[in-house]
Amino acid sequence: MNTGSSLPRWITGLTGWVLPVFLIILWAVATEYSWLSSQILPAPIDIVRAAINLTVSGELAKNIAASAERAGWGLLIGGSIGFLLGLFNGLFRIAERFLDTTVQMIRNVPHLALIPLVIIWFGIGEAGKVFLVTLGVFFPIYANTYHGIKTTDPQLIEMGRVYGLNPWQLFSQIIFPGALPSILVGLRYSLGLMWLTLIVAETIATTSGIGQMAMNAREFMQTDVVVLAIMIYALLGKLADTAVHFLESRILQWHPGFRHR
Amino acid sequence: MTTQAFLKTSSNLALKLEQVSKNFGALTVLENLNLDIQPGSFVAIVGRSGCGKSTLLRLISGLDQPDTGTVFYDDQIHKRLNGHARVMFQEARLLPWKRVLDNVCLGLCKEKKDRALEALQHVGLESKAQEWPSVLSGGQRQRVALARALVHEPRLLLLDEPLGALDALTRIEMQQLIEKIWLETGFTAILVTHDISEAVTLADRVILLDGGKIDLDVAVDLPRPRHRDHPKWIQLEEEILNRVLNTPES
Structure with a gap:
């Protein structure tokens, strides 16, 4: 399973970057020899230049901050609701019977289909974007929390009862830790949906954010800025994924599948 | 000996089942x-699979309730789970997200870590206190489960085929360990097993269940x-085994 164990850690950590770097070199060569028109794809150096210009003007930082704020609030609100509802439905059968049908119906509506309605309700302000992200991240966290709670080993719960644990201890020492791997899977899916929703929401109607920066650049045919925006999304996505990896390696130390990552 | 100091003799439990x-x-x-x-005896319950021996153990522990009849602990009617009895299951049932020592501490307050460590010493696993259960072998896991049961100083220890999944050598070691601890502490022990030689090795009294009734005692x-x-050991084992094999399967 662990084949790279003889190599130093920093080398194994870098293997994932070999392909992206190779692709960038290939791209630089292709634009250098004009196999690709700079209208279609600008040279990597142009994008670096665009990034430097936007950083110096402060525009990049402002837009990333605006996007991150929306993403953060949406994740916090949607994630909390999904987590609590997942706990609730997983722990109490009555709640499950009462709420599950509703949740399943809502799940099958693509949340991006609500955009026209969201614009009518919230206009083009912040609330509409946060609302969409909230909807997007809610379901994966809900479903995985619910699933994690439901699949806790009943033998462990029985053991806990024999060893005199009260209901709170049963939850905090057995049910919740048992559900955590599943909850973290939900969080990872949610982070993916968070960026996806944000990109769509920001390209529709906004005055700030990375999506808006890309839409503006399109108006003026600034392909370098458009590509830069896309790359920032890729990097932010990778960052979010790394954060979850880090959480997993800390929280799930006990799990043989997550050890020594 | 530290173990003697640790395992204070608590009064043993008398158990009665009525109808x-x-x-x-x-x-x-x-x-x-x-x-x-x-009180203080070691009783083994044997029988074919499905003869009701595990069900009997669950009724005694209070995990399940009888449809009719009563279970008495020291002449008191016993209905719910209580602190007097602890169960060792067929699987160790350790919590994989707690280190070995914290598993032994389960259900104890934090101040009792020392006692948990002593219990681990008692089963010879103090060096594994900070390991995760997933790195232990099957026999080691059952030893941790035994330590977890002992830490509570149970007056009644119920053993639901705890050695069934172990290899033959580890099994004999565990039998010796259980016998040693039982002799030192003197809790009442009830062992459910399908292994007749295990029953004859450990118990003062062997009860054969068949079709929901006691067939041999x-x-x-x-x-x-x-x-x-020992000739008598061999003779007893044969007698019980023949009885099991000769009873028509219900």
Whole structure:
């Protein structure tokens, strides 16, 4: 399973970057020899230049901050609701019977289909974007929390009862830790949906954010800025994924599948 | 010896079952069972798979309730789970997200870590205190489960085929360990097993269940530690085994 164990850690950590770097070199060569028109794809150096210009003007930082704020609030609100509802439905059968049908119906509506309605309700302000992200991240966290709670080993719960644990201890020492791997899977899916929703929401109607920066650049045919925006999304996505990896390696130390990552 | 100081003799529990029956749907698993168990004795319950021996253990522990009849702990009617009895299951049932020592501490307050460590010493695993359960072998896991049960100073220890999944050598080691601890502490022990030689090695009394009733109830009057080549040991094992094999399968 662990084949790279003889190599130093920093080398194994870098293997994932070999392909992206190779692709960038290939791209630089292709634009250098004009196999690709700079209208279609600008040279990597142009994008670096665009990034430097936007950083110096402060525009990049402002837009990333605006996007991150929306993403953060949406994740916090949607994630909390999904987590609590997942706990609730997983722990109490009555709640499950009462709420599950509703949740399943809502799940099958693509949340991006609500955009026209969201614009009518919230206009083009912040609330509409946060609302969409909230909807997007809610379901994966809900479903995985619910699933994690439901699949806790009943033998462990029985053991806990024999060893005199009260209901709170049963939850905090057995049910919740048992559900955590599943909850973290939900969080990872949610982070993916968070960026996806944000990109769509920001390209529709906004005055700030990375999506808006890309839409503006399109108006003026600034392909370098458009590509830069896309790359920032890729990097932010990778960052979010790394954060979850880090959480997993800390929280799930006990799990043989997550050890020594 | 530290172990002696650790395992203070708590008073042992007398157990009585009166006219106990248990059905699962149309299936009668136990039928009007009467059983009297002396405090401090080691009783083994044997029988074919599905004879109701595990069900009996669950009724005694309070995990399940009998449909009719009563279970008495020291002449008190016993209905719910209580602190007097601890169960060792067929699987170790350790919490994989707690280190070995914290597993042993389960259900204890934080100040009692020392006692948990002593219990681990008692089963010879103090060096594994900070390991995760997933790195232990099957035998080691059962030893941790035994330590977890002992830390509570149970007056009644219920063993539901705890050695069933272990290899033959580890099994014999565990039998010796359980016997040693039982001799030192003197809790009442009830062992459910399908292994007759295990029953004859460990128990003072072997009860054979068949079709929800007691088919045989024999005292094992052999000096401890018992040797499997003792003529009386061999004779007893054969007698019980023949009884099991000759009863028509229900």
